[in-house]
Amino acid sequence: MSSLKSYLIGKPLKSSQIHHEKFSVINGLPVLSSDAISSVAYACEEILWVLVPIMGIGSFKYLGMVSLAIIALLCILVFSYRQTIESYPNGGGSYIVSRENLGVIPSLVAGASLTVDYVLTVAVSTTAGVAAITSAIPGLLDFKIELAVCIIILMAIGNLRGIRDSARFFSVPTYLFLFTAILMIVVGLYKYFILGIEPAQTVVLSNQIGDLTILLFLKAFSAGCTALTGLEAVSDGVPNFKAPATKHAKQVLYLLFGIVVILFGGMSLLASVYHAAPSLDKTVISQIAEQVFGQNTFLFFLMQIATTLILTMAANTAFSDFPLLLSFIARDGYAPRQFAQRGSRLSFSNGIILLSIAASILVVIFRGENHYLLPLYAVGVFVSFTLSQSGMVMKWIRSKQAGWRHKAFINGFGALITLGTAIIISVNKFIHGAWVVFILVPVGVIIMKRINRHYKKVAEQLSLDNNYFPEFNKNEARRFIVPVASLNEAVIKTISYAKCLSKDITAFHISIDDEVTEKLKAKWEKYDMGIPLVIKKSEYRDVVEPLVNFINSDEFCTREDDIVTVVVPQFTSEKWWGNILHNQTAIFLKRSLLKNKNIATITVPFIIKDYKKR
């Protein structure tokens, strides 16, 4: 097991080997923006899923309108986040900003929403990445789920090894996607507008033009909002930039804005003119790429590969950000402490494992179908946007520093708009899956509160009062009990050990099989060790209960606060599988005895050697 582990995730690293790469703008962009940029791969398609069934071919006329609304929203968000970056040079995620400015409950809501989101980022991005593959190779359609889970497992292993947020690692896929996507937009528009090529009607669409009602517009808008996920990453990552960090982070934010506008706008335009219709088998992007670059051409496959890669990178950002968030929450005492510990490779291994399991479950439940997962996605994102903006507003109001009114207005406007969007998305997507988020987030908050209550209790009960000095030897702890099933080398070793520590040893046998008991009695007499053997019958073949009953009985008679010590031998086989073959009564016994305040247990090791047969 241990060698498999070290093969998969590498040798342990020293604490001092922790390493922080500082980004320039060129390096930081791919690391922090892959999530946001990759959303372009499915956002257009989601809008069309809403429009096409109702408006048929008329959808393409309004696709642009919806896209423009989303770009406007993006614009507001960029202004808002610019201020967050300025105020939080050490990183201002929603959790931190709302904890500092809004209090515990809002920060827990942000934490729970972000948790849901990160899990969805992984699930959505990998399934979308798989969709890009299956669009190019339809033969793999039957293996969607398996492919997605494989990618998640690979990412988990990679992150357990501790893939650094290294610029090198992220640059290639991000810039490759940028390059191919822009190439596709340029070539596509040139072909259509300059060469006047009439796009092949690949999908038959009804010509009937339904009306674009407000309701339909809002639905399409909320579907497209998935394009804005991942935007927060830049404000989280400020401390990773080279000085002046704030300035560089803001430059990246602007660049990101520009890129999303170009890609999302361009894709919308291409989808409109090439009449790409959403389908479960072929992504919209792949339909466009097929028409622009030609079927089965090198560039077509390059586009699909680049899409898969950037989506995988997007999922990977969740693998580096979520465990970090969880470690913050754990350090504040609202998540199990194990999440705050770095594993052998200095990654927050428990968080990584949790994330990969949760995302895999989602992928399996939703049959690897990106389109079914997306309704769950944007709600949490916009809830955390809103909380983060509101936190900023509170910060400005409290600080009253120069220009606070202006700044509070910008963040307040951002908060209002994102709140509105969150509501629109929730209403429109509620029955399609968003309700799940409305259960998960409150449940998450309650769990975090309870965890915190537990830790507080523990701290209270463990704390040493300042005026308190330990009293020793107030209680006795000299009475030993050795449970004996049969008399053998291991028991002899155990008793021999116990005799070093105590003069008051009782051997205790639970009789299940009369024959065994008789044999033991005979042997016990033969090897007279000067220790009394107490025998009790167990009607239910249970070992623990009779022992505890005996300890508490008048027959044994201990003073209330005295600690009784139970000494058990524990077999350990030199072969790993050898341990499966023993009843593990010792482990079982200990686990149950530990529930008793005053029973300590000693385990005396007995190693079973794996010599060759003579």
Add this chain to the structure above:
Amino acid sequence: MSSLKSYLIGKPLKSSQIHHEKFSVINGLPVLSSDAISSVAYACEEILWVLVPIMGIGSFKYLGMVSLAIIALLCILVFSYRQTIESYPNGGGSYIVSRENLGVIPSLVAGASLTVDYVLTVAVSTTAGVAAITSAIPGLLDFKIELAVCIIILMAIGNLRGIRDSARFFSVPTYLFLFTAILMIVVGLYKYFILGIEPAQTVVLSNQIGDLTILLFLKAFSAGCTALTGLEAVSDGVPNFKAPATKHAKQVLYLLFGIVVILFGGMSLLASVYHAAPSLDKTVISQIAEQVFGQNTFLFFLMQIATTLILTMAANTAFSDFPLLLSFIARDGYAPRQFAQRGSRLSFSNGIILLSIAASILVVIFRGENHYLLPLYAVGVFVSFTLSQSGMVMKWIRSKQAGWRHKAFINGFGALITLGTAIIISVNKFIHGAWVVFILVPVGVIIMKRINRHYKKVAEQLSLDNNYFPEFNKNEARRFIVPVASLNEAVIKTISYAKCLSKDITAFHISIDDEVTEKLKAKWEKYDMGIPLVIKKSEYRDVVEPLVNFINSDEFCTREDDIVTVVVPQFTSEKWWGNILHNQTAIFLKRSLLKNKNIATITVPFIIKDYKKR
């Protein structure tokens, strides 16, 4: 957890409550024959799967011929098993017979084959049962796998509760199936031969009549041999009959023979005249029932229900027989000992759980499709038939009792024929899945051998030599180490406990975070307990290795054979989920320390109370 368990499987039972019902012929028949009788539900269909694709409508001419060959084989088996019943009034399964007469390896082969078979019995019978349901309600076709796994889980729970092989429980489904199936045969033949009704051609079959080659015949024959599975149950169950047990068991065997001949022969005839063709959606029996009783009539549904019930009973026999077999093997030291222990409800719970998991995995792998599972099935059955018959031959040869030649001839003939059949089946089904059995059985045998070797080694190392008397206090065990992360109530309790037992206590701190270490140092000085505090830095954030290194170092300096005792506090929360929230370093530490021959570990319990907030 514990209350969920007792809700599902009931309160523990006393060892004295073990209970054996003795069967009369009428009661014993349903209990011991459901497996064999239920095979009729799929055997005909399997023959047709071989014939129809090649011979089209001509298949039905030859179906009878194949069926007759199988009935002849059954006849030979009945003669053979009659003798096993006579010789093994305490139950003569293949494992026991071959162990007694052929030696260890053949018995392990029989054990492994039977294990594979019992798992397949469960998988095959439940999927066939589900097929009977989905034939009646096609809407459930998509939930095949889920249904089958649910049935398996229900059976596992039922058997963990300890469903008795009670006649009452088995009689209803078995006799119901017998009654409905015979009714269908009578009505079906009457309608066709007397009323002269022309069967509706439900499935379009090619009229082209291929030749019945020997090869095709053998293929069809080996497919149909699944009808003979479950025959061994009667010879296993001899001791469960009322006296004279042997006589009653033989009567049941004859009755079983008669029933299989009538049902299998009758079904073959009906399939021939009603031209039922195999399909993945509708079983052959349901096609016949539809034509005989009419679509969606009461009797049609009754037939489907009865089929499902008897198949479930058949799976249930595996749930009672397999854990028993495994307990025999475990008692002989060839399987993990845990399988020889009765659980809280006196059932062999570990065997039941293993069986249900293995069968569920098979069902999932084979997509709940009975037809894909069956090729794996008959091989193991016929291998164990052959071993059991060969064992009987050896028994007669060795005994040389009156008429041994005659008896040896009968069993020898049986052995030859079953061996031949096993070879035919293996060859024909090899590429369709039987190869799996040829991997699993040898692997199983090797595992059982290795398990036995391990137990032998353990026994050798544990055994007390007759001339050996334990020497006490040869070694010291008075040096204690208390690992300390920070100074709190639990640590104080631990040290206070250790002070009762030893004068030589060292506190050991592993420094991961400098700040924490400084705090500890200050506190340690304040609460001066007269115990030295050793501090070591751990570069890899590991706790166990530095501790073991320290114990083995010159700094600590122990004599080679002295036992060092490590004392750790263990938190236990009154709430079950509370324990998840602690790092469980204690458990971790102990598990790793146990690998060291001379390090004993003491756990001192510290219970975290769950009081209400004040």
